[in-house]
Amino acid sequence: MAQRIVIDPVTRIEGHAKITIQLDEDGNVADAWFHVTQLRGFEKLCEGRPFSEMPSLMARICGICPVSHLLASGKACDQLLAVRIPEPAIKLRRLLNLAQIVQSHALSFFHLSAPDLLLGMDSDPRKRNIFGLIETNPQIAKDGIRLRKIGQTIIELLAGKRIHPAWVVPGGVSEPLTVEKRDQILSMLPEAKEIALRTLQWFKRSLEDFRDEIRTFANFPSLFLGLVTPEGKWECYHGRVRVVDENGHIVADQLDPTEYQEYIGEATEPWTYLKFPYYKPMGYPDGMYRVGPLARLNIIDGFDTPLAEQEWVEFRELERGAILSSFYYHYARLIEILHAVEKMEELLNDPDILSKHVRAIAGLNNLEGIGVAEAPRGILIHHYKVNEDGLMEWANLIIATGHNNLAMSKGILQVAKHFINGKQLNEGMLNRVEAVIRAFDPCLSCSTHAVGRMPLHIQLIGPDGTLLDELRRD
Amino acid sequence: MPKVLVVCYGNPLRGDDGVGWIVAEKLQQMSLPDFVAIQTHIQLTPELAADLSEADLVIFIDACDAEPVGVVSCKPIVPLPLSSSSFSHHLTPDLLLSHAQHLFGRAPKAFLISVNGSEFGYQDTVSPAVREAAGKVVEQVLRLLEEFASQSA
Numbered sequence: 001m002a003q004r005i006v007i008d009p010v011t012r013i014e015g016h017a018k019i020t021i022q023l024d025e026d027g028n029v030a031d032a033w034f035h036v037t038q039l040r041g042f043e044k045l046c047e048g049r050p051f052s053e054m055p056s057l058m059a060r061i062c063g064i065c066p067v068s069h070l071l072a073s074g075k076a077c078d079q080l081l082a083v084r085i086p087e088p089a090i091k092l093r094r095l096l097n098l099a100q101i102v103q104s105h106a107l108s109f110f111h112l113s114a115p116d117l118l119l120g121m122d123s124d125p126r127k128r129n130i131f132g133l134i135e136t137n138p139q140i141a142k143d144g145i146r147l148r149k150i151g152q153t154i155i156e157l158l159a160g161k162r163i164h165p166a167w168v169v170p171g172g173v174s175e176p177l178t179v180e181k182r183d184q185i186l187s188m189l190p191e192a193k194e195i196a197l198r199t200l201q202w203f204k205r206s207l208e209d210f211r212d213e214i215r216t217f218a219n220f221p222s223l224f225l226g227l228v229t230p231e232g233k234w235e236c237y238h239g240r241v242r243v244v245d246e247n248g249h250i251v252a253d254q255l256d257p258t259e260y261q262e263y264i265g266e267a268t269e270p271w272t273y274l275k276f277p278y279y280k281p282m283g284y285p286d287g288m289y290r291v292g293p294l295a296r297l298n299i300i301d302g303f304d305t306p307l308a309e310q311e312w313v314e315f316r317e318l319e320r321g322a323i324l325s326s327f328y329y330h331y332a333r334l335i336e337i338l339h340a341v342e343k344m345e346e347l348l349n350d351p352d353i354l355s356k357h358v359r360a361i362a363g364l365n366n367l368e369g370i371g372v373a374e375a376p377r378g379i380l381i382h383h384y385k386v387n388e389d390g391l392m393e394w395a396n397l398i399i400a401t402g403h404n405n406l407a408m409s410k411g412i413l414q415v416a417k418h419f420i421n422g423k424q425l426n427e428g429m430l431n432r433v434e435a436v437i438r439a440f441d442p443c444l445s446c447s448t449h450a451v452g453r454m455p456l457h458i459q460l461i462g463p464d465g466t467l468l469d470e471l472r473r474d
Numbered sequence: 475m476p477k478v479l480v481v482c483y484g485n486p487l488r489g490d491d492g493v494g495w496i497v498a499e500k501l502q503q504m505s506l507p508d509f510v511a512i513q514t515h516i517q518l519t520p521e522l523a524a525d526l527s528e529a530d531l532v533i534f535i536d537a538c539d540a541e542p543v544g545v546v547s548c549k550p551i552v553p554l555p556l557s558s559s560s561f562s563h564h565l566t567p568d569l570l571l572s573h574a575q576h577l578f579g580r581a582p583k584a585f586l587i588s589v590n591g592s593e594f595g596y597q598d599t600v601s602p603a604v605r606e607a608a609g610k611v612v613e614q615v616l617r618l619l620e621e622f623a624s625q626s627a
Contacts, residue, residue, distance in 0.1 A: 135576075145521050
């Protein structure tokens with residue numbers, strides 16, 4: 001008799017999701033679905049508002065990655081003004097994005113995934129959490145908090161701590177950086193670098209313990225997509241789109257990100273609110289691609305900072321072509337933290353960063369604008385249309401979690417096939433199904449503030465809808 | 475100097491969930507003592523534990539989905555014991571206090587002021603009853619600050 005296992009909701013990811021695993025007559029995994037059961041209503045909320053409000057409004061989409069939305073929105077509005085923003089403003093915005101990458105990756109690695117990595121996938125679920133981490137590895141837990149704090153403090157120093165932050169504005173940024181703030185930020189970076197290097201060394205030593213997970217965590221051929229510089233280096237703010245295949249070969253390069261509709265399609269399915277973007281030339285679903293840290297490290301020709309470059313060279317030696325296992329998202333995140341810290345140091349030591357010329361002033365000159373940047377979880381697209389009065393008429397946001405939707409579902413199927421035989425449920429194997437999702441670090445919270453606790457709920461359901469088994473972890 | 479931290483959190487684009495931000499605005503317009511710091515957050519995040527550990531009093535302000543709408547409640551909170559909780563993306567004030575206690579060796583005295591709300595859809599305004607309740611929250615915060623000041627004197 002065919003059965004379904006439902007994991008609802010998935011814990012330790014941002015927002016709410018449900019996993020359904022379909023078993024065949026023999027109790028083997030036949031298929032898997034990743035459902036997003038919350039509706040994002042932001043595009044609708046924007047309609048009728050002045051475009052100038054968009055950056056600060058969009059920053060409130062999410063409590064974890066507000067800066068990503070702030071930047072993509074700011075860039076879309078720059079296009080509405082049809083201005084070329086001053087170079088110091090670009091550097092300041094880039095600095096803000098790098099700080100965001102540090103704090104967001106720190107949350108994902110240290111707080112959401114480290115309990116699995118340090119305490120083991122089969123450890124007692126009551127202890128496989130941040131408190132278990134505090135008890136067994138307080139230094140790692142403290143490092144995570146410290147990195148988060150450093151990233152957040154830099155964001156506050158740059159963007160201010162007002163109730164309605166609006167530092168990133170159409171045309172640039174509202175205020176230049178002061179010497180005092182620059183020095184304050186610079187003083188925090190050596191510690192951040194030390195934490196990044198220390199964690200990388202520990203993580204690389206532990207990889208041997210996760211051979212099974214590396215082999216089975218969304219380890220399959222796919223495309224990888226993201227921004228690169230004109231020279232093919234890592235990029236998080238401007239840049240052009242590059243697509244590589246599973247062999248690491250470039251499929252498309254230097255694509256204009258504002259022409260994304262030419263090469264990215266969005267498919268829908270009736271069982272989820274989250275769309276399925278795909279690479280148009282290969283069709284749906286063959287055009288499945290991955291974005292985010294792993295993708296970025298697969299598409300680039302290298303970093304332009306020495307320590308990250310050294311780590312990247314070692315990382316790419318893991319496989320001949322692209323690195324395919326999504327377990328390595330964690331590894332990629334740590335290298336990106338290191339690069340972000342190095343790059344911030346470089347930017348802050350550039351005298352131009354203190355320039356007072358940080359904003360181009362203009363009125364509405366375009367009725368359509370597209371802003372694209374690399375968010376911590378992958379490429380983020382904001383696309384706006386306004387009327388002659390500058391009021392929003394239409395918005396389309398493609399978030400990183402959407403780009404990864406096809407790959408996440410396929411990853412769940414792969415890990416479920418390996419770890420679930422349908423005969424019994426146990427915490428370790430179910431946690432692996434969840435952990436493969438956490439490797440992508442999906443951010444589903446956009447606009448949601450959870451109320452109350454989020455328990456883990458697993459249901460085993462027969463083909464006639466009968467509940468056969470149930471497991472709940474509060 | 476003793477420090478008081480007022481942490482107002484919730485999503486201002488989810489209707490009544492944004493009441494904390496309204497309270498924060500009201501408090502910032504007042505002449506509060508220098509030792510009072512006000513923070514706004516869409517959600518609670520782990521690094522807040524460091525700030526908590528450096529405060530003597532923390533007041534959390536949030537909305538909750540409960541009846542009757544507009545009712546304000548205030549209760550003291552203490553760190554959760556380590557073994558009794560699981561961790562998800564959702565952090566609660568008592569979990570944060572635990573973080574502060576176990577990572578930084580110190581958890582402050584803390585209160586949670588909650589406002590009962592009912593409208594949590596996609597909107598940037600709160601319901602009339604919740605807006606009115608924001609004033610009561612401010613009064614409650616001022617009472618807690620007075621008590622704190624008299625005890626610290």
